[in-house]
Amino acid sequence: MKLLICIIGIGVLLGSVTDASLEDGNSMRFCGRTLINALILVCNMEETYVSAEVQPSEQYILKSTLNEKESSYKRIKSELRKRQKRDLVETCCYKPCKYEDLRMYCVHISNLNDSCLRCLCHVAGCDLAHGCSQGYCGPFYISRVYWVDAGKPTLPEDNPERKEAYEDCARDYYCSAKIVESYMARFGKDCNKDGVTNCYDYMMINHHGGGACTEPLHLTSLGQRRLQLYQECRL
Template identity: 50%
Template sequence: MATSARADVLARQARQALVSVLILAAVVAAAAGEDQFKLPALHRTCLRCLCEASSGCDRDFGCQETYCGPFGVSRIYWHEAGRPVLPHDDPDRKEAYADCAQVYKCASLIVTQYMNKLAKDCNGDGRVNCDDFAMSHHNGGYSCHLPLNRTAAGQKYLERYLKCRGKDEDDDPLGLAVAAS
């Protein structure tokens, strides 16, 4: 009987330890911020393909018309992303946007924060992944459901994106070239 009582005590202690670990994991996850968990599909490969689609990932792209840097980020996009800047810069400084957008690491932060804010299932396939980020990045988060190939610039962007992702542009199972229903 003593062995059974000891086994019960050990089982109870194991359950309490497990509950403690689960609570600790939840606290750590909450402290880390939900941004780290929201975008599992926005990884380095996806960012690289968004960059390739935007400018051929030309790190010397500069600013052309209203778009800056290798990701072709607009000032409005930067604002939506929370106005990230280079270290020790001030987001209120006139050139802070362009300076950040032209540096790959800072521009990647702009794109990541933008997607954290506006990520959704743009192509209607029931998942949020890099294909949706491509649509959101090019069309804007509020118009991401529009087909990428509706303009010449969008068609070029789509072709570069699909090439980077290793997909055949003639076979569009992702629904990137058609509007989501």
């Protein structure tokens, strides 16, 4: 329902768009003000904001109405550039942009930073030369099911329905990190009930899967091994 309302809202907002509607599996291009408008609309529909990319003093921008963005546009554009978030501009302006691209930009995944991603990779094996074996691909050893649950992220200009889109993304460190980010945005939770969702919880989620992650890792030999690797990385 959110997606349907969002599609209608963006259609009304922009007036004219490319051939494809912004629905699941399709894409369209947004540039300049229309990109900012679409970003704000999607973030508001998701009841989130770009807290990971915009300073607290700027957060009010993303809660403003669509008629209050003349100055907001320049500020957010400046933030995108300062924080080197060219990926969103390149994805949505120069290439077709999916609803999921905008939605994922809105989501702030608590404590999932580059340091945490490196640790998650270390726990998984982080062999940058690893291709695919026994149903797992890339440095994070990502399965096809994990990739599908993450929303099928792909390399730039790739099509998730292409036969080897999963393998090619999972074998690339930065694309596979995007898979992990998308997966945690969907399944992230406080697995060990310590009151905070952090890298330890994400490590538990990668071990157990997104459905249930509360079982302590020390109960199995594989869990113990992953605990040891995680502790090595966090030292």
